[in-house]
Amino acid sequence: MVNAGKQLITGLGILLLFSVLSVSCYAMDYPDEVEIDSLTNLYEAVVFDHAMHVDATENCSECHHHTTGTGVTNEYCAKCHEGDVEMDVVACQDCHSDDPVSPDNLHTAKPDFFYHDDKPKLKAAYHLKCLGCHSEVDGPTGCEDCHAKTEAGDKFYHSGEFAPKEDAQHGAEHE
Amino acid sequence: MSSKISRRRFLAGSAAGAALVMHPGKKAFASGSFSGFPDGMGVLVDLTRCVGCRTCEAACNKEQKLPEPALPFDDYSVFDEIHHGNQKRRTTDKAYTIVNRYEPEGSDQPLYRKIQCNHCNEPACLTSCFVGAYTKTPEGAVIYDQHVCVGCRNCMIACPFHIPAYTYHSVLNPVIKKCIFCYDTRLKEGRPPACVESCPQQVMTFGKRKDLMKIARERIRKNPKKYIDHVYGEHEVGGTGWFYISSAPFAEAGFDEDLPKEPIINNVKDFLAMVPVVLVVWPALFTGFHLLATKGKSHGHGDDHSNDKQEGH
Numbered sequence: 001m002v003n004a005g006k007q008l009i010t011g012l013g014i015l016l017l018f019s020v021l022s023v024s025c026y027a028m029d030y031p032d033e034v035e036i037d038s039l040t041n042l043y044e045a046v047v048f049d050h051a052m053h054v055d056a057t058e059n060c061s062e063c064h065h066h067t068t069g070t071g072v073t074n075e076y077c078a079k080c081h082e083g084d085v086e087m088d089v090v091a092c093q094d095c096h097s098d099d100p101v102s103p104d105n106l107h108t109a110k111p112d113f114f115y116h117d118d119k120p121k122l123k124a125a126y127h128l129k130c131l132g133c134h135s136e137v138d139g140p141t142g143c144e145d146c147h148a149k150t151e152a153g154d155k156f157y158h159s160g161e162f163a164p165k166e167d168a169q170h171g172a173e174h175e
Numbered sequence: 176m177s178s179k180i181s182r183r184r185f186l187a188g189s190a191a192g193a194a195l196v197m198h199p200g201k202k203a204f205a206s207g208s209f210s211g212f213p214d215g216m217g218v219l220v221d222l223t224r225c226v227g228c229r230t231c232e233a234a235c236n237k238e239q240k241l242p243e244p245a246l247p248f249d250d251y252s253v254f255d256e257i258h259h260g261n262q263k264r265r266t267t268d269k270a271y272t273i274v275n276r277y278e279p280e281g282s283d284q285p286l287y288r289k290i291q292c293n294h295c296n297e298p299a300c301l302t303s304c305f306v307g308a309y310t311k312t313p314e315g316a317v318i319y320d321q322h323v324c325v326g327c328r329n330c331m332i333a334c335p336f337h338i339p340a341y342t343y344h345s346v347l348n349p350v351i352k353k354c355i356f357c358y359d360t361r362l363k364e365g366r367p368p369a370c371v372e373s374c375p376q377q378v379m380t381f382g383k384r385k386d387l388m389k390i391a392r393e394r395i396r397k398n399p400k401k402y403i404d405h406v407y408g409e410h411e412v413g414g415t416g417w418f419y420i421s422s423a424p425f426a427e428a429g430f431d432e433d434l435p436k437e438p439i440i441n442n443v444k445d446f447l448a449m450v451p452v453v454l455v456v457w458p459a460l461f462t463g464f465h466l467l468a469t470k471g472k473s474h475g476h477g478d479d480h481s482n483d484k485q486e487g488h
Contacts, residue, residue, distance in 0.1 A: 076397060118390045124377030131226060131376070143228055143249065157233050159247035 030054065038098060038122060042153035046146050063129055064090055080115070096125040215315035215416060216362065217294070217384030219391050222421040222428060223401060224376040225287035227254065227276055234373035235272045235291075238357055242269050263429065266290060268340045268352035272370055279423035286421070288428045289378065291370070292317060292338045292354035293408060294416030299439035303333035308351075314363065315384060315416045316356035324350045335412050335434050356416070384416060391420050413438030 030050060037045035054060070060068040065077055069086030072078040089095065096119060120128055134141050147153075154160035233248035235241070246253060254276035256264055263275040272291035279286050294317045301309035301317065308323040309330070326349045331339045339353045357368035366372075367381035380387060388409060395402040407425050408418025411434045419425070426432045435442070 118380075118393065120377045123375055127375040128224065128377070141226070156237060157230075157248040158236075158244055159249045163247050164243050164245060 036126065038093075038126075039147070041150070042156050043147035043149055062133075067095075092125050093122050096120060096122040098122045212311075212313045212315065213385075215296075215313065215384050216356075216381065217315055217387050217416040217418065218368070218371060219380045219382075219387040220289060220417060220419045221378055221380070221394065222286060222288055222419060222423075224378040225274070225289065226376060227251065227274055227285070227287040228375065229253075229274055230373045230375060231289055231370035231379075232270065232272055232274060234369040235354075236270070238360060238369035239271060241271070244270070266292075266338055266340050266353065268342045268344075271340075271352070271354040275429065277423075277428045279427040282423060286423050286428050288419075288430075289370070290336070290338070291417070292356070293336055293418075294356055295412055295438070296414040296416070297412075297438035297440060299333040299335060299412065300330035300339055302438075302440040303329040305329065312358065312362075314356075314358070316358040316362050317416075318355045318358045319351060319353070321350050326350055333439060335431065335439060388418070391418065394420060410436045412436075413441075 032049075032051040034048040034050050035045050036048055039046075053063075057063070059073055060070045061073050064070075065074070066072045066081035066084045067087040067090045069084060072081050072084065098121060119125075130146070131141055133139065140146065149157070149160065155162045158164060229248045229251070232244075236244060236248070253264060254274075258264065264273045266273055272289060274287055274289045277286045277288060294311075294315055296311075298309060298311060298317045300319075301311060304319075305327070306323050306325055308321075309317060309319045311317050326341070328339075328341060328351070330351060331337075331341060339351045342349045342352060356362050357366075361368055371379040371381045380390065382390075388406065391406045391409075395404055395406075401422055403421055403424060405425065406418055406420055407430055408415035413436070419430070421428060424432075
């Protein structure tokens with residue numbers, strides 16, 4: 001009877017431990033897809049297959065730094081953030097500002113070099129992470145592998161229906 | 176009596192002339208150590224991040240309302256273009272910024288380099304311009320007044336980076352064209368230039384030059400294996416507003432590594448400071464010598480005549 005009670009407590013303990021572990025690993029309800037629409041003037045929104053990337057990577061911190069509570073892979077960040085817990089903010093745009101340079105904040109006094117001073121803005125945070133990893137693992141790296149250009153995009157790049165005409169081309173070359 | 180006065184006048188005149196000349200001379204030397212306006216803006220260009228997408232070229236074209244390009248901005252065959260035998264593409268009156276591709280030795284990754292005006296602290300174009308068309312603004316931009324430009328192209332020769340371009344097609348009023356840091360439309364209001372804002376990889380970081388220099392040094396310090404320990408433009412030609420860090424030696428990305436650490440004007444400053452000295456002091460000096468040498472000597476009929484008159488009395 002005592003043994004059975006002990007076993008029960010041990011069993012419950014193990015169960016509790018597992019549930020705590022599983023909660024700490026997959027506590028966040030991460031989305032399967034993320035629609036990234038910050039560049040929608042020149043490109044269609046990108047539907048990012050988050051679930052596929054969760055399966056493909058070993059550790060959430062490869063993209064999410066120290067915010068997911070899954071350990072920190074970058075030694076430099078680990079100096080302060082080793083053993084950090086999950087944070088309230090995990091989405092890229094929560095930390096990476098879309099417009100870090102504005103006339104308003106330009107001349108506010110800043111301390112001498114400090115951590116996080118060299119934080120890329122949102123667009124660069126995406127591209128540096130995505131392209132950086134894709135070029136290592138032979139993922140797609142062409143602009144239009146991820147983005148479909150809008151009409152405004154074609155106009156901006158003088159491509160597609162806005163491509164320079166043949167005669168204009170020759171004219172430009174001979175000028 | 177008259178000769179004494181002229182000698183005094185000569186000495187006093189010479190001293191005054193020398194003082195006048197030496198004073199601005201000293202001032203001119205001091206300007207050689209000008210290291211930029213304290214709050215001047217700049218751009219840190221990190222070559223390791225560039226993927227050669229040419230979005231900056233497209234953004235520049237749109238912002239500066241430049242003519243239609245010969246090829247679309249997403250046509251990457253332009254990286255294979257070679258002009259005049261061995262030169263990659265350069266800035267023109269229709270393209271103020273250009274991205275070129277390089278293949279550094281021992282690297283399987285290509286290296287891309289964006290060129291545009293580097294907005295020097297003490298610009299050679301400005302100092303070479305005899306009509307004063309150029310201005311270095313306190314915000315850090317090197318701008319120019321097209322209406323003042325006479326099209327002499329001195330600045331094209333003076334620029335160590337070969338940036339100013341010329342409207343050769345314009346028959347009646349050819350002028351210089353170059354990147355102005357988007358001064359009129361953006362920088363003046365504290366906004367980054369169009370190319371910087373458009374870049375997907377943030378190859379370019381916009382900010383105060385002095386802050387960016389710290390960031391550049393910090394990137395190198397954190398990643399000594401990735402970066403060459405050199406910030407190109409920190410000291411080159413007296414410091415430039417746009418400066419670069421790279422993973423490959425700068426020479427392999429087409430940078431001129433033989434540029435002096437001093438502003439280009441310093442090459443001729445000693446000589447130029449001597450010009451007013453020679454022009455003012457020499458005539459005074461030699462006139463003095465002449466008067467001294469001819470003191471008491473007969474100067475022809477005029478003098479003889481006056482002597483005669485004195486004797487007559």
